Amino acid sequence: MDLTALLTAEFMTAALVFARIGALVMFMPGFGETFIPVRHRLAMALVLSLALRPAVAPAPLVLDDFPALVASFAIEITIGLWIGITARILLTALQFAGYQVGLIAGLSNAFAPEMGSFQGSTLISTGLMLAGVALIFAMDLHHVIIGAMALSYDVFPRGQLMSQDLSHQILRAVGQSFYMGMSIAAPFYVMGLLLNLGLGLANRMMPNLPVFFVAAPVLIFSGLLVLVVSAPMMLRQFTEGFSDWLGLLVF
Numbered sequence: 001m002d003l004t005a006l007l008t009a010e011f012m013t014a015a016l017v018f019a020r021i022g023a024l025v026m027f028m029p030g031f032g033e034t035f036i037p038v039r040h041r042l043a044m045a046l047v048l049s050l051a052l053r054p055a056v057a058p059a060p061l062v063l064d065d066f067p068a069l070v071a072s073f074a075i076e077i078t079i080g081l082w083i084g085i086t087a088r089i090l091l092t093a094l095q096f097a098g099y100q101v102g103l104i105a106g107l108s109n110a111f112a113p114e115m116g117s118f119q120g121s122t123l124i125s126t127g128l129m130l131a132g133v134a135l136i137f138a139m140d141l142h143h144v145i146i147g148a149m150a151l152s153y154d155v156f157p158r159g160q161l162m163s164q165d166l167s168h169q170i171l172r173a174v175g176q177s178f179y180m181g182m183s184i185a186a187p188f189y190v191m192g193l194l195l196n197l198g199l200g201l202a203n204r205m206m207p208n209l210p211v212f213f214v215a216a217p218v219l220i221f222s223g224l225l226v227l228v229v230s231a232p233m234m235l236r237q238f239t240e241g242f243s244d245w246l247g248l249l250v251f
Contacts, residue, residue: 012069015058016158018049019073020080021149027084028145029091029242030136048149056153075161082166083152087145089173090242094132096181097234098125103224104185104192106216126225128229129236135239144246173245180241184234192235 022045025031033040049066102124136142156162195218203211 003009007185014049014053016072016076016212017053018046018181020152021045021049021052024079024084024149024152026093027081029087029089029146030133030142032084032088033133048146056158072159075159078161078166079152079156079157080117082170083148085175087242087245089170089177090180090245091129091132092129093180093184097124097179097184098128100181100185101125101128101188101223101227103218105227106219107223128231130218131231131235132238135235136242139239139243141239141243141246144243148246156223176241176245179205180237181213181245184237188223191222192219195222239248 022042025041025045025048031044095109105124107124136145199211199215199218203209
């Protein structure tokens with residue numbers, strides 16, 4: 001037995017596992033946040049790849065066919081990116097809801113730091129994203145994520161790319177994220193409609209009323225009040241949707 005060939009095959013097999021797990025960790029909510037240094041994310045992906053290697057890739061690779069080996073790496077990276085990006089799309093439901101809440105309640109700020117990207121955001125959006133990521137760890141969903149990494153090889157076997165199914169699932173994730181964000185922000189749409197209608201009627205009855213100066217504090221106070229009351233249900237709806245999606249990979 002050629003020991004060098006065996007060690008090379010084992011190393012390339014572990015590298016193939018790292019290709020999927022590393023691409024997944026770069027975008028997975030909780031593990032792939034932008035405030036976590038890239039080196040730490042790579043170290044986490046390497047540790048997870050070594051831990052999952054015996055369970056997900058029992059057979060070493062055959063190194064005789066170089067084009068097939070390159071294609072296998074490309075497929076594994078694509079699948080890892082798909083899983084991570086799909087999970088990130090679901091997390092953007094909180095970001096979208098935060099945008100809507102900030103705009104309706106008058107708490108939007110183009111210079112507020114955004115968690116998860118480098119663009120401007122609203123304070124409410126950043127707060128909801130932080131709460132969503134915190135709940136992932138508080139509710140032990142990160143264990144489910146690691147289990148989904150291992151069992152993703154049952155859903156997407158190594159070296160097999162189902163491009164049509166991946167694109168279809170991406171579209172479903174976008175639709176589910178938009179629906180979830182609209183559902184989360186629904187109480188604030190009702191609040192904004194009622195307050196603006198009432199302020200408009202007050203302005204018609206009292207033309208000298210400085211509506212702008214009256215409306216701003218009323219909207220901010222009402223928005224914060226509704227946020228305090230509805231935040232638990234908003235976050236619960238997100239965690240239920242996210243855990244249901246993870247269940248598709250786990251079970």
